[in-house]
Amino acid sequence: MSTVRFTINSAKVTSTEMVNVFNIAQWMKANPDSKVVIKGYADKKTGTAAYNMKLSERRAQSVYNILTKEYGVDANRLVMKAQGSDSQVYDVNNWNRIVIFSQD
Numbered sequence: 100m101s102t103v104r105f106t107i108n109s110a111k112v113t114s115t116e117m118v119n120v121f122n123i124a125q126w127m128k129a130n131p132d133s134k135v136v137i138k139g140y141a142d143k144k145t146g147t148a149a150y151n152m153k154l155s156e157r158r159a160q161s162v163y164n165i166l167t168k169e170y171g172v173d174a175n176r177l178v179m180k181a182q183g184s185d186s187q188v189y190d191v192n193n194w195n196r197i198v199i200f201s202q203d
Contacts, residue, residue, distance in 0.1 A: 100126075100135070100200040103162055107145060107196060110157035112165060120162055123200050124170035134203035136178045137162050142195040143184040152183035162198045178203055 101119045103112055112120060127135060139159030141151035159179040166172040187195050 100202065102200070103158075103198040104194075105158055105196045105198075107142075107193070108154070109196075110154065110161045112161055117165075120165050121170070124166055124172055127166075127172050127176060134176045134178065136180060136201045136203050137166075138180045138182055138199045138201065140182045140186065140188060140195050140197050140199070141184045142192045143187055144192045146184070148184060152181055155183050156181035158196075158198050 101122055103116045103119050105111070105116075106113070123135060127133060137159045139155035139157070141154045141158075143151075145151075146154065156179075159181055163177055163179050166177060167174050184195070188197065188199065189195050
């Protein structure tokens, strides 16, 4: 599945990354029985663990809001998870400023 990258200390989806949210919305329309997990992350080298948990939650919420409000995806098909900075998907620190989509 796709990802949405964020700038440091931000939960705003940039116009560059909006295409990835659009692609997930299109995929969900083409696969009406599928559910998607929206996992938000934050990088470990910036902020406290508590702050990063909230930031990752805001990132997931931002993507969720776009999918439901702008693209009309049914909220029951989406699950949000905040991973904070305890879990780092990538070895490169700033790559972990991300939302990752996966199938539920």
